[in-house]
Amino acid sequence: MSFAPEDQRATLLGRAFRPGIGPSVVTVRDGAVIDITSKAYPTVRDVTEADDPVAVVRGAKGEAIGDVGTLTAQTAATRTADAPYLLAPVDLHAVKASGVTFVASLMERVIEEQARGDLSKAAALRSEITGLIGTDLSRLKPGSEQAMALKEALIAKKAWSQYLEVGIGPDAEIFTKAQPMSAVGPGAYVGLHPVSSWNNPEPEIVIVIASTGRIVGATLGNDVNLRDVEGRSALLLGKAKDNNASAALGPFIRLYDESFGAADVAAAEVSLTVTGEDGFELSGRSSMRQISRSPEELAGATIGSHHQYPDGLVLYLGTMFAPVEDRDAPGQGFTHHPGDVVTIATETLGALSNTVTYSTEAPPWTFGMRELMANLAGRGLL
Structure with a gap:
């Protein structure tokens, strides 16, 4: 099964980890994932900062590293040490989020x-x-x-x-969701802080913004949230939002081109499904047409003369779906159980699927910017 968009016109950009090599910039062509890493464009950040990211991706030479269906269907449990797997499709970008936009x-x-x-x-x-x-x-x-x-x-x-x-009110809520390089990709575990007993997925469309403020593409995201922690005090937002593996992105960035753009994001229908090991199932659909502030307005509130991002950023646009169905007992509403499989999907961006665990049990984040720079230098790409 492929979680990539079915539209063959899509210009896709992402990242994959190649055993023995390291993080690589990839695209999709004719059903294959192609490594297009080069000295001119060693990171996804370099592509999204280009004057014409679409031309860069379409014109890049590359090497096939696997079938897109195989790579997008991988999970943390099925990965093997000798096979490539997809990462979150951004690297040096800041990871920001907007709240209460629906x-x-x-x-x-x-x-x-x-x-x-x-x-x-x-x-x-x-x-x-x-x-x-x-x-x-x-x-x-x-x-x-x-x-x-x-x-x-x-x-x-x-x-x-x-x-x-x-x-x-007049001012949007914009906050830092996660550090650059810390987001997890498709198939990975997403983490809940173990102190939480009331939490939920937050299915969102995420826009990719260059350092100039121009929106260059979009992807899917899960802005995992601890409802009890944030509910105790808004000053605990950092603890509620930014924990190991609490930000998921993917499977690919779909770049704005002649087949996809701002109007498609504005009209997107986002679906959420949660399937638990206890037999619990939840599903729902929501429309981006219900957003209170446009993606362009939210981007303008985040980046501009008041705040610069020299490596660009991604911005979660806010969740339009808050599950309230009773799960464990009448009147108790919804909360996650470890083992829940969360899938967020749109027709234009594909599907992002992750399995819930505790942030203390998800693989720790160890590959940061210093490690990336050392890896790229060792490959002769810097």
């Missing part, structure tokens, strides 16, 4: 805050808060006069929240 996630963040991390209070709070603010804020432009009027009304009802501030 009504569903806005509601759930407010519930987390009011529950103070207590899962047992969520169902009652969901009903109460829905009665106060409704369920459809998707037509409300953040920062508008209408939004500010709603803010004042909610303050009067003592229902205002810091999450509503970034959800409908």
Whole structure:
């Protein structure tokens, strides 16, 4: 089975680890994964910083290293020491994320805050808060006069929240999700901090932004979240979001070209499935059309004269799907179990599948920038 996009017109860019060689820049041609690493473009960062990344990928010479179906279907459990496997499709890029950009996630963040991390209070709070603010804020432009009027009304009802501030206020929530080089790729384990007992996947589209601020492509991401930790205090966002293996990306970056661009991202339908070893199954679909701030607005809030990223960045656009189905007991809602298989998919970007474990049990992150530079220098690429 291949998790890559089926559209043969797609210009795909990614990374693979080749045993005995190291991380390599790859693309897909005629069903094969092609290593296109070169001295001119030794990293994915160098490709996404090019004036024309599509031309670089299409014109690069390369070596086939395996079938795309085989590589994208690999998991951490099925990898072998002598076969290449896919990595997260970015390297030196900063890994940033935006929050509460969809009504569903806005509601759930407010519930987390009011529950103070207590899962047992969520169902009652969901009903109460829905009665106060409704369920459809998707037509409300953040920062508008209408939004500010709603803010004042909610303050009067003592229902205002810091999450509503970034959800409908003038400023987007942008935070650092993970360090460069720390994201995991398709098939890898994703990690939950073991202190958490209320957590969930966050299926998202992730845009790739060059240092100039230009959006050059998109991929899929799982912005793994600890609801109880963040719910106790927004100041614990770092602990809730940035742990070993807590950021997943892949399978490939689809570069913006004549077959794919901003309009396709804006219209994307994202699906989520969770399959547990206990027989639990969850599925849902959501639309990027419901986003409250456009990808371009979110990119502008992240990079510009106020903040530079010389190696570019990736930006999670926010989750549109917050699972609330009861799993372990009535009224207890959803939380992960180790062994859950999480698959996030869109027609245009393919599918990203990962298996849940604890961050303390996932393979530790050891291959950082210094190691990458040493590896590339040893291969004569620097």
